Amino acid sequence: MLHRLLGKLSSKKSKKVGVLRCEAGGSHSAAQPILLGISEKLMRRGCPVSASSLLRDRRGTSSLTILKKNLEPYAFISPTILLLVVLMVVPVGLVIKYSFYDNVIVNQFPKFVGLDNYFAIVKDEAFRIALVNTSMLTVGSVLAHLLIGLSFATLLNSGLISNFSKALFRMIYILPWLFTVAIIAILWRMILNPNGVINYILTTVHLTGSPIEWLSNEKTALLSVIFINIWAGYPFYMTSILAGLQGIPRDLYEAATVDGASAFQQFINVTLPQLRPIIISMTMLDLIWTSQQFALIWMTTGGGPMTATEMLGTYTYKLAFSQYQFSQAATSAVVLFVLSMLLAFFYVRNQKARD
Amino acid sequence: MAAQTKQKRLISKIAVLIGLCLGAIFAGFPVFWMFLNSFKPNSEIFAFPPKIISDNFTLAGYHEIFSNPEKIRFFTNSYVVSISVTLLTLLVAIQAAYAFSRFDFPGKSTFNIVILSLQAVPPITLMIPYFGLMVTLKLYNTYQGLILTYMVFTLPYAIIMMTGYFNTLPRELDEAVKLDGGGALATLWRILVPVSIPGIVSVGIYTFMISWNEYLFALTLTRTQEMRTVPIGIQLLMGQHSYEWNEMMAMSILGSLPVLVLFLFFQRYFMGGLTSGAVKA
DSSP states (O other): OHHHHHHHHHHHHHHHHHHHHHHHHHHHHHHHHHHTOOOGGGGOOSSSOOGGGGGOOGGGSOHHHHHHHHHHHHHHHHHHHHHHIIIIIHHHHHHHHHTTEESTTTSSSOEEOTTHHHHHHHHOHHHHHHHHHHHHHHHHHHHHHHHHHHHHHHHHTOTTSOHHHHHHHHHHHHGGGGSOHHHHHHHHHHHTSTTSHHHHHHHHTTSOSSOOOTTTSTTTHHHHHHHHHHHHHHHHHHHHHHHHHHTSOHHHHHHHHHTTOOHHHHIIIIIHHHHHHHHHHHHHHHHHHHHTOOHHHHHHTTTOSTTTTOOHHHHHHHHHHTSOOHHHHHHHHHHHHHHHHHHHHHHHHHHHHHO | OHHHHHHHHHHHHHHHHHHHHHHHHHHHHHHHHHHHHTTSOGGGTTOSSOOSSOTTOOOHHHHHHHTOHHHHHHHHHHHHHHHHHHHHHHHHHHHHHHHHHHOOOTTHHHHHHHHHHHTTOOHHHHHHHHHHHHHHTTOTTSHHHHHHHHHHHHHHHHHHHHHHHHHHSOTHHHHHHHHTTOOHHHHIIIIIHHHTHHHHHHHHHHHHHHHHHOOHHHHHHOOSGGGOOHHHHHHHHHHSSSOOHHHHHHHHHHHHHHHHHHHHHSHHIIIIIIHHHHHHO
16 A cells, blocks of 8 residues: 555656645745744745755755754654653652652642651552552463464464455454443443343353352452453454564465474464564553553452452552542552553563664 | 365364354454343343343433433543544644654654653553642643643654654655755655555544543543543443443443444554554554
8 A cells, every 4th residue: 555655656756846845835934933933034945946956055054054954853842742741741750759748739738758658558458469469460461362362363364264254253353442441341240240141151051050249259350350351452462463473474384384394383483483572562561551450440340349359550549539648649659650660661672672 | 185185174174263253252242242232121131031132122222322412412522532632643743753753863762762661651640640730730621631631641652653654654755855945844744644644544543542442531630521521421320320231331332333433444554554553663
């Protein structure tokens, strides 16, 4: 698609460029004051265009133009920087500051207490439970996502089925991705309801005597929540792995077949190594996102029963917005932030290494 | 020999199909069940044994939503916010991506790393100071507040993906116009943007999905009923009176419609663009 477009463009290039020169001069004089506030006269050149403008020497340009040239990229990124500083960097700074003070937000003049909030958090049993639950949810989900994503993508990439079946199944498999968390939460609360369809099936085939309260039983709540999170998240892996599979050169498999490698050996020795970079990126992003999971837990169990499904996200939210313990909440939020940044560090390093 | 391979092939084919069908039950059954339940009267949602298709097929769930201006308002809000976020994110991200792709400037790689890692900032960490910040900026309980907040989360990804896309386009494409006297801004909008439509569509869809689905900030940064978005609206149905499951299912179907339609029309961009962007990032 892109190549076709490019081809089309380059065939028209000579003609198009000529037109563009005039238009470009016009649009630039309008945009310039907003962007840089530099005299627009400088920009009103080359219209009407002479052939010599194509050969213009850069040495002839004034120092103002050079300054403008140097500032140009900053002008392009300034809206982004402004927004991210005001709404991302400032709040993160504030929350870190809060974690060192007592009674923030509630009290107008909070007292500096050093690391006291951190000690208080670590001593809180609910926090430790939340940490353990978050790890279980994260590890369980990431492993299952990877496994399911890989299996579905491999099945969909099989040469044995028709393109129509492929398209149909791919469509079905991607469904969970198209629903928002609020909907996924309600949907599963309905399905896992004691009188719901899962319990009906289980009791009918006598796997269980009485209906199970999946989400409100302390023993099953965490497993249920992990299961829902798995269901909601695997399509992200599947689509990426599928794209990766389609990018593996065919001759690698042909060479392996010539060497007498079985299908399984090919999978281990060709497919997996080729998919490695994708799998690593996906896994890291998923680790980051799942450890921050709040909405799904909040809308299915609210962290309960008791603390059975308490996560760092729900723990922080409750501290802040139902107990108004903003200092401790900020501390817990900082812990989550540091964890995420640690994971992000490895993610960024991995991405940079690939570039 | 030939017959044996043929038989072997058939067996593998059957195995693959069985695997695919099992997967389809796992992936599709819950959605199918939601769809069916949206057409049942509320009393039959938990009927024992469950009814696949109700004898009392009804559109009551849907009718309830369409006849209530308060509920229609949830949808209007979601559309206003999501479409604004999408357009503004694209506008800002395209400019930033252009700078990252086509210029070398001091601080570039630092900005790059910062933007990459900003993707990992937990929303809940921002939540605590946000409330105060939004009140100070007079953005609490407004469209603008939600739109700017969502952009903070959509921008990093959009910039990374657009930069990746621009990087695949040859520099000669825009250099020629630049030498010719066209400024950088003109080069971007007249040359690069038109060629990048597939990438822009992917980023746009992704941005729309994020804003349409957002829950945490919609919950905490809006106060009045007339500012609530669809995800919050669905949740509100759960508390008000007794659970109106059929209505919730109908609202879920309607609330998923925009994303489903986007997916149906732009499937190619979903599969190709999104993932190659995520992987390239």
